[in-house]
Amino acid sequence: MPELAPYAVGDANSRGRAQGEPPPAARSEFQRDRDRIVHSTAFRRLEYKTQVFVNHEGDLFRTRLTHSIEVAQIARTVARALRLNDDLVEAIALAHDLGHTPFGHAGQEALNDCMRDDGGFEHNLQSLRIVDRLEERYGAFDGLNLMFETREGILKHCAPAKARELGELGRRFLEDHRPSLEAQICNLADEIAYNNHDVDDGLRSGLLTLDQLSGVSLFARHMAEARAEFPAVTGRRLIHETVRRMIGAQVNDLLAESARRIAEAGVTDLAEVHRAPTLIGFTAAMHAENLELKRFLRAALYRHERVLRETDRGRRVIAELFEAFRRESRLLPQQYQPAVATGGLRAIADYIAGMTDRYAIREHRRLFAATDD
Numbered sequence: 001m002p003e004l005a006p007y008a009v010g011d012a013n014s015r016g017r018a019q020g021e022p023p024p025a026a027r028s029e030f031q032r033d034r035d036r037i038v039h040s041t042a043f044r045r046l047e048y049k050t051q052v053f054v055n056h057e058g059d060l061f062r063t064r065l066t067h068s069i070e071v072a073q074i075a076r077t078v079a080r081a082l083r084l085n086d087d088l089v090e091a092i093a094l095a096h097d098l099g100h101t102p103f104g105h106a107g108q109e110a111l112n113d114c115m116r117d118d119g120g121f122e123h124n125l126q127s128l129r130i131v132d133r134l135e136e137r138y139g140a141f142d143g144l145n146l147m148f149e150t151r152e153g154i155l156k157h158c159a160p161a162k163a164r165e166l167g168e169l170g171r172r173f174l175e176d177h178r179p180s181l182e183a184q185i186c187n188l189a190d191e192i193a194y195n196n197h198d199v200d201d202g203l204r205s206g207l208l209t210l211d212q213l214s215g216v217s218l219f220a221r222h223m224a225e226a227r228a229e230f231p232a233v234t235g236r237r238l239i240h241e242t243v244r245r246m247i248g249a250q251v252n253d254l255l256a257e258s259a260r261r262i263a264e265a266g267v268t269d270l271a272e273v274h275r276a277p278t279l280i281g282f283t284a285a286m287h288a289e290n291l292e293l294k295r296f297l298r299a300a301l302y303r304h305e306r307v308l309r310e311t312d313r314g315r316r317v318i319a320e321l322f323e324a325f326r327r328e329s330r331l332l333p334q335q336y337q338p339a340v341a342t343g344g345l346r347a348i349a350d351y352i353a354g355m356t357d358r359y360a361i362r363e364h365r366r367l368f369a370a371t372d373d
């Protein structure tokens, strides 16, 4: 393995864990973080949480789990090529969506509405709350006691008021400092992963058509390339040949542009990365094509009537569950009642956010059996 760049995050220049622990015997500190995340309860729940398509719609669509694995794969490729810490990017990528509610963004909006007078709900902060507090696995501490830089990477964005509450971890939002290059990589790897897999899932579901996508330049260009190389190939194989080229083009563009920016900024250590402008990014041309693809997906897929109908049902399930538990906390499973007695509505939000799609639907059926459709 090539040596890490001097501005990479490593065990030696890390700000460490909130609670000191003896160093791991056969792993790096960030491998240990990755392993703690993989063994967590919240990680296993990702398998049954909606990315775009509600979990029961089909077995071949992405879930939050397969999405997170794709993000980790892309992020590791980029990190390794730039001599950055690929264990850290893997840990961040696998944890970045732990705080998502069931039913995707509609679920988050519903829960945020329910909590609007009590601090709101935001999946990004919830991911941090899970790794800092909610996981109950270790004798010595709540949460997973992760390294500072893993937590920094999970907290992608944060409003100033919340940043003040978060102390050291929130400080970069108030001082306008950048996170590590590893965290920056995960943000872009997330985008590359979902834009491309949503094209693939959109076509598979029949909600998107090749005809529509031929108007999107990134797709059209790579489909033309795939057709030129394999004139006889059609159907799913052609789609895959197109999507894999799109991912490759975006990753290679990101690598070249980021290496150029890093060299131009002349950063020599991690402190300089924090003060520099964002160094991981696409060229202007790729950024524009990426934006075009995102806009297309928003209009044609995320706001497709069939997606909205499913997620809207999810929104209703969450709002009604919240209201039922708020009115009568004894409806909650026994083990959550002490948390509600001390933590109030936040504990109800934690419980609902932790549900998988199918668990939420079952709970809803249990409470509203007579009225459910």
Ligand code: MG
Binding pocket: 067, 071, 096, 097, 190
């Ligand atoms: Mg994501």
